[in-house]
Amino acid sequence: MRRVTVSVPARRYDAVVGAGVLAEVGGLLAGRRRAAVVSQPGVAAHHAGPVRDAIEGAGAATELFLMGEGEEAKVLATVEDLARGFAAWGLLRDDAVVALGGGVVGDTAGFAAACYYRGVDVVQVPTTLLAQVDSAVGGKTGVNLPEGKNLVGAFHHPLGVVADVETLASLPEREYRSGLGEVAKYALMDEEAAAGAAEILERETTRVLGRDPAVLAELVARCVATKAAVVEADPDERTGRRAVLNLGHTLAHALETAGGYDLFHGEAVAVGLVFAAELAGALERVEPATADRHREILTGLGLPVVVPGGALAAELLAVMARDKKARGGLTFVLPGSGGIERVDDPPSWAVERALRAVGVEG
Ligand SMILES: NC(=O)c1ccc[n+]([C@@H]2O[C@H](COP(=O)([O-])OP(=O)(O)OC[C@H]3O[C@@H](n4cnc5c(N)ncnc54)[C@H](O)[C@@H]3O)[C@@H](O)[C@H]2O)c1
The missing domain is CATH 1.20.1090.10 (Dehydroquinate synthase-like - alpha domain)
Known part of the structure; x- marks a missing residue:
């Protein structure tokens, strides 16, 4: 298990990266009363069970809130549905939201958490390669408008990020390979900061393509560390430093x-x-x-x-x-x-x- 600390003025939090680390979510929410787990049917079927068990094992009640798929679901209407579901269940300000899924769930549930009660804590549990190396770290949350992508949003840094590379086993093949494009961006962006991620892609191609958890844990942790360094240098996207991510x-x-x-x-x-x-x-x-x-x-x-x-x-x-x-x-x-x-x-x-x-x- 690897731990990458992200330190921004708003918060200092850890991204835990490894194989079989989903249970770490429990420790992050110990002492809480309730946690609303937001996910999508295809993700929840594989991964909601262990996440809810870990949280409930730590003493908090959980409820699963399912949202739709794709960019069409990353909209204000979904945020309203989620917030109304949270309210009906009795989620309060000191409770928490857990975003279990790819970037669509992370951005939408993160934004719902940023707004609900003017801000409740969110734990990001990314389950796509793109979300693990990119969207779950950095605090950007938001939804689309018909006029454009990500036009409504907020910075809402998570309480913690739990990136379990074993969850990637259930990703459809093309989705997984597409995520490798984003991994390659980090690996090639700053080869020194990415500490050899490019060499892992070159040397261990077969194991990377075979989703070998040990190699993936190493690769994801290095990409997360690269993203964390960029985020720390420009936490609110003001200095232009985050532009390197483009x-x-x-x-x-x-x-x-x-x-x-x-x-x-x-x-x-x-x-x-x-x-x-x-x-x-x-x-x-x-x-x-x-x-x-x-x-x-x-x-x-x-x-x-x-x-x-x-x-x-x-x-x-x-x-x-x-x-x-x-x-x-x-x-x-x-x-x-x-x-x-x-x-x-x-x-x-x-x-x-x-x-x-x-x-x-x-
Ligand atoms: N906040 C940020 O900083 C940031 C950065 C980059 C991208 N994004 C956003 O991320 C979004 C894209 O995210 P994405 O590429 O993760 O796509 P996605 O969230 O749509 O996930 C892709 C598909 O994989 C499914 N899925 C997810 N995890 C799975 C798993 N473990 N097993 C089986 N199926 C699984 C999802 O249900 C979905 O159908 C975009 O909306 C983009 O704007 C945000």
Whole structure:
């Protein structure tokens, strides 16, 4: 079991990472009266039992609150349903919410906890690879509006995070592989901070793909430590430091927004990582071989390194120009000798060359 401490002005908490560590939730909630466990049917069927047993073993009553799947369920109506369910059950201010699921559950239940009684404690129990390495740590919670993703939200740091890599065994294969795209982002973002996560992906590819709990525990803990360091440097997303987390995401978001590409988020990030390395190479920020290494690692993990079926540059450039992080023109987050940095308005020949390298023409 590994423990990564996250220290932000609002709170100091631990992310516990390991195989078979779900019972740690009990210790976090010892002394509480009630804990509302929020999950989805497909997750709860596998994992709610042990979580509720651990909490009840620590003396708190539990109730399971199920929400729907996907981005359509990450909405204010779900927050209202949850809050009304909490109230009907008698959840009070000193009680707690437990978010058991992927990023959709974590963001929605986290936001419900941030609002209910003007804030009750939440424990994040992430059960997807993306949620374990990314969304459960950092305190960002929120829901979507028809006008855009994550438009309503709050910073609400958890009481603790319990990332049990054994829960990943029940994830559908494509969901799991997609999560590896986000793992690769952390591993390649800051190889020193990620303490060899990239080498684990290279050396232990078979065990990673086989979801070996020992290797996963090591990998997830290193990614969490990398995320924790970024969050600590910019707890409220004010200094721009958190922008490094968007490595590979400018193109990924464009592919997701433009639609029609049949890519999961982590798959789009994988293509975006190669694009970012190619663009950084064209701008002589990194060695040209960097993009090849990224391609090799991502391909080994079964992730795409070009847009399947190709894409049209004009469409993606238009979407990227509208990216909310862009302040006019085009903004990218790119590797370089000084680390990951925001780069504004690179020359269009370089952008077009990098796009061509990931199968985007025209
Ligand atoms: N708060 C943040 O900082 C942050 C960061 C990154 C992403 N996000 C958000 O995370 C969301 C995406 O999260 P995600 O990729 O985890 O997707 P998700 O939560 O939709 O989960 C994917 C699918 O896997 C199922 N599932 C989850 N765990 C399972 C398990 N162990 N076994 C079987 N099935 C399981 C879910 O029910 C769902 O159908 C997006 O809404 C995104 O905006 C938030």
